[in-house]
Amino acid sequence: MxxxxxxxxxxxxxxxxxxxxxxxxxxxxxxxxxxxxxxxxxxxxxxxxxxxxDRRHQPGIASAPQGAIVTLTGRVDRHQPSPKGKTNIPYRVFLHDETGELALVFFRGQAAWLDKQLPVDEEVMVSGKIEWFNGRASMVHPDYIVKVSDAGNLPLVEPxxxxxxxxxxxxxxxxxxxxxxxxxxxxxxxxxxxxxxxxxxxxxxxxxxxxxxxxxxxxxSQAPARRRLAYDEFLAGQLSLSLVRQRLRKVAGTPVKATGIISRAILNQLPFSPTASQTAAVADILKDMAGQDRMLRLLQGDVGSGKTLVALLSMAAVIESGGQAVLMAPTEILARQHHATISKYAGSLGIGIDVLTGRTKGRERDDVLERIALGEAQIIIGTHALFQESVSYKNLMLAVVDEQHRFGVHQRLRLTAKGISPHMLVMTATPIPRTLVLAAFGDMDVSKLTEKPAGRKPIQTITIPTERIGEIVQRLKSALAEGRKAYWICPLVEESEELDITSAEERYATLTSALGPGIGLIHGRMSGAEKDAVMMAFKNGEIRLLVATTVVEVGVDVPDATIMVIEHAERFGLAQLHQLRGRVGRGDEASTCILLYKGPLGETGHARLSIMRETEDGFRIAEEDLKLRGEGEVLGTRQSGTPGFRIASIEAHADLLEIARRDAAYLIDRDPELTSERGNAVRTLLYLFRRDEAIRFLHAG
Known part of the structure; x- marks a missing residue:
């Protein structure tokens, strides 16, 4: 409670x-x-x-610097309304102090409201940005207008x-x-x-x-208040992870006795051999699952490093041992894609493979639930619908969570809270620096996939200023005529979905008029079914050019797409650029990534685009990104904090993360049920930071 x-x-x-x-x-x-x-x-x-x-700067009209936010006190002289019918000419109000005159400028100003706010001959205080033009000072739409008698209502310092x-x-x-x-x-x-x-x-x-x-x-970020709250946030996070770990250790794992029969059949069908790091990761996973303790392992693999194969071979071992495995993806598109890939390699072996997402409805859903309960469904792929109350498994031994850099400790907890204690493999396509692994996962065992699968060609990355966009469109025209496929990514504009979509829709319109039909559009406002239909058309070649917002960043697999154009590349973080670039170069043809940028570039923008040209190594890119941009971007979240963290920031508060980690371990060691005076206070902390799931573990004992 x-x-x-x-x-x-x-x-x-x-x-x-x-x-x-x-x-x-x-x-x-x-x-x-x-x-x-x-x-x-x-x-x-x-x-x-x-x-x-800071509105405390009150220099007087004549001394107000260009572009500065200032607060000025003056007497209202006259109003100059817009001429009738000419709404493009602003309404002006003039006032003066002992140093000079100021024009307040209002576009579409309402005369009655302005008369009331700024009566002639009244002494008023105004605050806003100063503009100088031809020796005259003006302030467009002041942030504040108060009468001097109400000066107390003007906030001088404002967050x-x-x-x-x-x-x-x-x-x-x-x-x-x-x-x-x-x-x-x-x-x-x-x-x-x-x-x-x-x-x-x-x-x-x-x-x-x-x-x-x-x-x-x-x-x-170093203000005492920020550091205090950052510490509390880290402590809540580390305590949650410690409680999960403690609970996982209490529940014994079911040892997986792999025979290798299904795994060998899968490997024999592959047109390539697994890389050395794939083989090593599978060996680590099988060793973990064969023991008495539950496996909790993080599989880090760069874009296209073959995580799905590692997951499939891990699931095969579980099926050989008579169990079931689930693979949870963050989106419907990804779940369906995993289903297609896994069916290709394992479908012919007589393994029961099912999909369960929020869109599985009615009779179809009932049938899938029945097959899961009877154990006929051996591999179940889906979204978080896999963990809903209505789903009961016959013998779930392994859960693979494809987090795709959305670190929900919550999903992992929900699964365990259902009283199911499968082995867990968490996959991420974002290579993560060590400190971030600690923050997001605690002391989890980590496997890394470091090579690219055989046959993958390097991707040529070039940077081009937006002024030359016409050349790119011409080059696309000939590439599409040769039968190639391309993505054109439009940026997130100022965090606004409306603007974001307009930019994609406008680009779609201009490209359609330049290149003719055969172009698709995909963005976040479309329904799952609409997105799937467009992706299918792109995969099947009915569409050759796909204009998209960053929706496609997550795991879309179209092996014959060889061109990626990213517009306003300077607005994206490195991790995101790297994820997007990884959508091409997935087949055996040479691929190109074109980063269109709007100059002049700042220092960070310049460094970011240079790194993209120099390397395709996601681990190096992640480290560089952490230096340039902060961990929020490395983990693919646009907020300034780490995912799940609202105030804490790893570069700014790394010292506190380490203290919180040690403190959490000490606390759980001394007071595992959190019943002491400090333990009870800590429960309040966990609830405050919405870590309720961790507290359920205490009750589950």
Missing amino acids: RPTILDTLFSPVSALPGVGPKIAELLVKLLGRETPDETRVVDLLFHAPSSLV VYPLTAGLSPKTLRKIIEAALPRIPEFPEWADKELVARQGFPSAAEGFRQLHEPRDPADVD
Whole structure:
């Protein structure tokens, strides 16, 4: 049960003043939740400001520097409304102080509202960005207008938050201000000596300081409030992992007795030999599964390094031993693709292979569930639908989770929480530096696939400025005429799905007019069935050019696609560019990746594109990306924090991760059930950071 002290933080955001259904939907999007019900007040507390606007600078009109945010006090002289019918000419209001005159500029300004806000002869304070043109100062749409008598209502120091389209900074700030008084005084879960040594505020004070910065230093990653909350977040994460580990050790594994009969039959069908690292990974997995303890292994393999084959041979061993295996993929497209690949190699051997996703409905679903329960389905491939209450397995011995850099410790927990204790193999296509493995997985055993399968040709990577886009379109025209297939990736534009899709749709329109039919479009707003239909048409060659947003990044396999164009490549992180590039070069033809960039490039953009030209080694790219960009990008999440982490950042707080790891191990060792005074405080911490699954493990004992 969640402690009652947290009730005020876990009420839905709609309980806050000013949050109606429309704003609630925007907050769902901003805070990364699924539904308004799941979006709670606590999620707002973890939405940290990224910078600060300082309105204390009050230089007087004549001394206000170009482009600076300033606060000015002056007397209103006159209004100059837009001429009738000419809405393109702005409404202007002029005011002066003892140093000079300022024009306030309003596009589509409403006369009645402006008269009320800025009555002639009233002394007012305005705050916003100053523009100088021909020796005259102006301020377009001031951020604040208050009468001098109400000066107390002008916030002089203001945090700036990441936003989503449709949500204004003022609205979000008001909502967060309404959330802050709900913070209770938490019991102290951190070690007292550590708190003193690090100069940490209390957790409650940490949240308040985070959202009420007084100074640019307060929004720095090393500010005491940020470090305190980062430590708490790492501690919650490491404790969850320790509890999972402790629980996994309590539940004995079922030893897998592999005979090699099915594995040999699969290997005999392959048109190639497995690489040395594939063979070594399979040997590690079989050795782990043969023991009394449950396997928990991470398989890291670069794009196209052949993780699916390792998974298939691991599943074959389990079937030889009379068990069932599941393979969970993050998306419908991927699940169907894994099904196609695995059926190709294992379908002819009489193995029962089934697919179960959210789209498996009605009679078909009932049939699949029955085959799973009877054990006729030996390999079951699907999305998280595999772990729903209604699915019962006859003898599940292995779960393979294809995380595709979406690190859900949650899925892994949910499976174990069902009372099933299969061996676990977690696969990721993002090569991960060691510190990140610790943060996301704890001390998990790791296998790496380092070579590319035989026959894969290197991909030639070139960088070209957007001014030369016409040449690229001409080169595409001749390539498509020769029967080649290509991807054209459009960027994420400012985090806005609307803009994102427009850019893909516009590019689709311009390419269709330049190249004629045979072009497909795929983006995140399409339904699963629509995406699948377009992907199938591309695979079968009805479509030769696929225009897409980053939807295709995840695991799409079209071996005869040989050209990848990435527009605005400078907007993508290295890991993402590397993932996208890995969609080509999967067959035996030479492939090309064209990175179109808009100059001039900054230092980071320049370094990023250079690394892409120099190497295809995902492990090197991951290390470089961590230096350039931070771990959020390495793990394929666009937030600044590590997946699952809202405030902590590995480069900024690596010292705290190490302390949290040791502290979690010490705590679990001394108080495995968390029943001591500090143990109870730690339970509150776990609930606060939504690590409820970890607490269920305690109850499951």
